[in-house]
Amino acid sequence: MKISLNWLKKYVDINVSDDELVRLIGARLVEVEGMIDETHKYDHIYVVRVERVEKIPDTHLALCKINVGKAEALRAEKDADGLVQVVCGAPNVREGMLAVWIAPGAVVPASVNEDAPFVIGKRKMLSRYESNGMLAGADELDFDDKHEKIAEIDPEVAQPGDALADIFGLSDKILEIENKSLTHRPDCFGIIGFAREVAGILGEKFEYENVGESLKVDNSVEIKIEDENICPRYSAVVLEKHGELKQKYLTWQDTILAKSGMRPVDPIVDATNYLMLLTGQPLHAFDYDKFVAVGGTREPKVVVRLAKNGEKLTLLDDKEVELNENDIVITSNNVPVALAGAMGGKSTEIDKNTRNILIESATFSLYNLRKTQMAHGIFSEAITRFTKGQSPYQTLQVAGECARMLVDGFKVSAVADNYRKLEKENIVRVSADDINSLLGTEYPYEIIENVLRNVGFEVSCDCGKDGKRECEKINVKASAWRTDIHIKEDVIEEVGRLLGYDNIKPTLPLHGTAEPNKMWNLKKQIRDVMRRLGANELLTYSFVSGKLLEKAGQDPKNSYKIVNSISPELQYVRQSIVPSLLEKAYVNQKIPFDRFALFEMNKVYQKEWGMDVENVPVEKMQMGMVLAERKNTGTAYYKAKKYVEELLKELNISVKFLQAKNVATMTRPFEPKRTADIVTEDGEIIGVVGEFRNSVRQSFKLAEYLAGFELDLDAVLARASQKKEIYLGEIEKRDLTVKTSGTYAELVAKIEKVLAGNSVTAEITPLAIYQPDDAKEKNISVHLDFHQKINNKIMQELEAL
CATH class of the missing domain: 3.30.930.10 (Bira Bifunctional Protein; Domain 2)
Structure with missing residues (x-):
C-alpha cells in the first residue's frame, strides 16, 4: 500500500519532520518499507495556454504557440508576442486550452525511474520546425498508461505559468506500507483511517465527519442475501443518467490514483477507486441496464449467495473462471454477474454507452474471500481490503458520496440497504490502574482519555464525572470501524502503542526471583x-x-x-x-x-x-x-x-x-x-x-x-547432591599463561588439582600454545571462568605451575 504524505497532511496537522514521522509510524502503527522521494519529479513542468494552432501540411503535427505566463526560468526562446513555439501531434490540441508543458532541460516524469531518464530539450521537427520542450500527455506525466492525447487543465484551478507541482501537490513523498502488518486493521486501508492513527500518535485531535450524506433508503431494488455470514451488509444505489459528466480534465484525484499505484479508467470507475483509497471501502459499478437484462426481469433483483461448483463467470479482464463452493457471487436474479469482493463480470461492464449505473457498496466474509483470492489468483486493491475484514458501518455513506461525485451526469433514482445483523455496542470496562499496572507506567486519567478520544473511542465513567481525576472505572466504547477491540487488554495495548512503548521506562519486576530450576x-x-x-x-x-x-x-x-x-x-x-x-x-x-x-x-x-x-x-x-x-x-x-x-x-x-x-x-x-x-x-x-x-x-x-x-x-x-551449585553472580574471568615442557592435557590436570584443593570450580578454555623452533618449553595460555569469587592466593598457585 502506498500513502501520499501530502494527502495525509490534508487531514492531520503534522508537526514533526518527515523522517521522524516515518520513525513514529513504524514504531507505533505499521512497518514502513520505504519512502519514495518525488519532491523534484515535476520540476520545470508548467501549466500553459495554447494561443495558436497551425496544422503542418501532410502530417499529423501542429505548430503551436503557447503562453507560458510567469514561468521565466526557461531555456526556451520567445517570439515577438512573448510566446513559445512547440510542435505537438496530439489530436485534442486546440486554441484556448490549458495544457501541461515540460520545459527544455526538464526530465520527463514517466522516465524518472528508468536507467537513463529522458531529458527534454530543444529540437528540430521535420528538419525545419523548432520545438521548445513538449506538451505532455497523462502517460508522459506518469498518471496513465495510455498515449492518446495531451493532458488538459481546468481553467478554474490554474493559469498560465503555474507550476504543475504546486497545483496538484506533486512535490511529495510516498510511504510504502507493509500490508501484512496491518492485517487486523482494515480501517487503516483508507487515508482517513490512516490519518486518524497518525493524529493519535502525534497527540493531535482528529475531526472528520463520515464521507457522504446519508441517503434515504426506499428499498425499491430487491436485495436478497442467502447467508448474512457471507455478506453482513449490501447497499445499492441506482444512478440515472440526466446529463453529461464534466469534460475530463487532469485532476488532483487523477494524481492521487497514480501515486497509489492505480491508473484512470473512466470517470465512474475512477470515482469508486478514489473513494476506496479515501475510506477503505471498495465499491463496484454495474451497468444497470445490462444487469437487469442478464437477470431477465423488469426490475433489478440482487441475490448474494455462494457459488455452485462448476459455475463459470467471465471477469472484466476477459478471464473465464470456474467457481467453487467457497466463492461468493453477486447475481442478477440468480445469474452470476460478479465475483464478490474480487472482480466484476464482463456481462455488466461499464462502457461508453452506459446510461444508468448500479453502485454496489458491501462487506463480505474475509474467510471466503481469502480462499477466492488464492483459488483464482486475484490480488486486486479491493480484495486486499476485504480480506482484512471490512466493517459494514459506512457502506451506504460511501455509496452516497460516489453519487455526489457523479452528480453532473447522474441523479439518484433508487436506494436499497440490506443490513439485518445489528451490531451491539462494543463497550470495554477498564481502569487507569489496570492500564498502568500492565504497562508499567504512571499515566494519569486525562492522558489516557485524550489518547483514546483522539483515535475515535468514546470514553466515559460510572461516576458521572467524565474527564475528572476522580474517575477510576472507564467505559471505553470502540468505534464501529474498530473490529479488533474486544477485551480490556486490547484497550491497554492501544494506550501503550499510541503513547509509545519506547517511552515506557524499563524497570525490574517487583516480585521475588523464582526458585532455581x-x-x-x-x-x-x-x-x-x-x-x-x-x-x-x-x-x-x-x-x-x-x-x-x-x-x-x-x-x-x-x-x-x-x-x-x-x-x-x-x-x-x-x-x-x-x-x-x-x-x-x-x-x-x-x-x-x-x-x-x-x-x-x-x-x-x-x-x-x-x-x-x-x-x-x-x-x-x-x-x-x-x-x-x-x-x-x-x-x-x-x-x-x-x-x-x-x-x-x-x-x-x-x-x-x-x-x-x-x-x-x-x-x-x-x-x-x-x-x-x-x-x-x-x-x-x-x-x-x-x-x-x-x-x-x-x-x-x-x-x-x-x-x-x-x-x-x-x-x-x-x-543427586548438587554441591557445586551454579554461581548466579558475575563469573570471574582470568587468563593464565604457564611455561612448561609437558602437554596441554597435563597442564589441565595440574590446574584442576589446584582448583580441587581450594574447593573451586572453573571452566578451562585453551587460548594459545606457543613454542619457538629451538626451545624445549612452550607457553600454554588458557582462559578460566570461575563459578565463584576467588582470591589472589589461588592465582599465585596456578601461576607457579
Whole structure:
C-alpha cells in the first residue's frame, strides 16, 4: 500500500519532520518499507495556454504557440508576442486550452525511474520546425498508461505559468506500507483511517465527519442475501443518467490514483477507486441496464449467495473462471454477474454507452474471500481490503458520496440497504490502574482519555464525572470501524502503542526471583562432566519414524502416534533417547570418525506409563549415551560403565551394577547378557548400561565395538547432591599463561588439582600454545571462568605451575 504524505497532511496537522514521522509510524502503527522521494519529479513542468494552432501540411503535427505566463526560468526562446513555439501531434490540441508543458532541460516524469531518464530539450521537427520542450500527455506525466492525447487543465484551478507541482501537490513523498502488518486493521486501508492513527500518535485531535450524506433508503431494488455470514451488509444505489459528466480534465484525484499505484479508467470507475483509497471501502459499478437484462426481469433483483461448483463467470479482464463452493457471487436474479469482493463480470461492464449505473457498496466474509483470492489468483486493491475484514458501518455513506461525485451526469433514482445483523455496542470496562499496572507506567486519567478520544473511542465513567481525576472505572466504547477491540487488554495495548512503548521506562519486576530450576542445574552439571570425558552432546527430534523404533527393537504400538505429522518420517513420539543416537552414530562412522561418544538429555514417552492427573501422557526426563569405536580396544561394556561411574561420582550418587532384569521395558536395544541395571543403595533401578544386540547393531550398520547407557534423570535428580551449585553472580574471568615442557592435557590436570584443593570450580578454555623452533618449553595460555569469587592466593598457585 502506498500513502501520499501530502494527502495525509490534508487531514492531520503534522508537526514533526518527515523522517521522524516515518520513525513514529513504524514504531507505533505499521512497518514502513520505504519512502519514495518525488519532491523534484515535476520540476520545470508548467501549466500553459495554447494561443495558436497551425496544422503542418501532410502530417499529423501542429505548430503551436503557447503562453507560458510567469514561468521565466526557461531555456526556451520567445517570439515577438512573448510566446513559445512547440510542435505537438496530439489530436485534442486546440486554441484556448490549458495544457501541461515540460520545459527544455526538464526530465520527463514517466522516465524518472528508468536507467537513463529522458531529458527534454530543444529540437528540430521535420528538419525545419523548432520545438521548445513538449506538451505532455497523462502517460508522459506518469498518471496513465495510455498515449492518446495531451493532458488538459481546468481553467478554474490554474493559469498560465503555474507550476504543475504546486497545483496538484506533486512535490511529495510516498510511504510504502507493509500490508501484512496491518492485517487486523482494515480501517487503516483508507487515508482517513490512516490519518486518524497518525493524529493519535502525534497527540493531535482528529475531526472528520463520515464521507457522504446519508441517503434515504426506499428499498425499491430487491436485495436478497442467502447467508448474512457471507455478506453482513449490501447497499445499492441506482444512478440515472440526466446529463453529461464534466469534460475530463487532469485532476488532483487523477494524481492521487497514480501515486497509489492505480491508473484512470473512466470517470465512474475512477470515482469508486478514489473513494476506496479515501475510506477503505471498495465499491463496484454495474451497468444497470445490462444487469437487469442478464437477470431477465423488469426490475433489478440482487441475490448474494455462494457459488455452485462448476459455475463459470467471465471477469472484466476477459478471464473465464470456474467457481467453487467457497466463492461468493453477486447475481442478477440468480445469474452470476460478479465475483464478490474480487472482480466484476464482463456481462455488466461499464462502457461508453452506459446510461444508468448500479453502485454496489458491501462487506463480505474475509474467510471466503481469502480462499477466492488464492483459488483464482486475484490480488486486486479491493480484495486486499476485504480480506482484512471490512466493517459494514459506512457502506451506504460511501455509496452516497460516489453519487455526489457523479452528480453532473447522474441523479439518484433508487436506494436499497440490506443490513439485518445489528451490531451491539462494543463497550470495554477498564481502569487507569489496570492500564498502568500492565504497562508499567504512571499515566494519569486525562492522558489516557485524550489518547483514546483522539483515535475515535468514546470514553466515559460510572461516576458521572467524565474527564475528572476522580474517575477510576472507564467505559471505553470502540468505534464501529474498530473490529479488533474486544477485551480490556486490547484497550491497554492501544494506550501503550499510541503513547509509545519506547517511552515506557524499563524497570525490574517487583516480585521475588523464582526458585532455581533444579533439573536445569543437574543437566548443566552432567554437561560439564560429559564434556570433560570427551563426549559430544546432541539435540535430535522427539518425533521419529516407526521404522527407527523397529530397528531398535521397540514396538511402535507403545509409542504415541502423531495424527497430523509434518512428515512420514516423524509419525511417532520416541520411547527413549538411544535409538536416535544410534541413527546419528551411523552418520558419524560414515564420515568417518573412528571413535566418539554421543549423548542427549530430553523427554520421552511410553504408552505403558499411562496418563497423569491432567489426563495427558506421563513424560520422563531421560539421558542416553552411545559409545562407538572402529577398532576393538577392550570390552565396550566396561568403557560405557566407566562413563556412568565418573558421572554419578560427580553427582555423589553411590550405585552398584547388577545383572539386568528390566530389559523388556527400558533396554530393548541392549543385549541382556552384556547389560547391567544401575541400582542405587536403596534398591531403585535408575538406568541401564551395556552393549547393544547384534540385530540392532546390524540394523544401524555400526561397528562391533558399541555400547551405551540410559539414565532416568528424574530419579537421578532425587538423589543427586548438587554441591557445586551454579554461581548466579558475575563469573570471574582470568587468563593464565604457564611455561612448561609437558602437554596441554597435563597442564589441565595440574590446574584442576589446584582448583580441587581450594574447593573451586572453573571452566578451562585453551587460548594459545606457543613454542619457538629451538626451545624445549612452550607457553600454554588458557582462559578460566570461575563459578565463584576467588582470591589472589589461588592465582599465585596456578601461576607457579
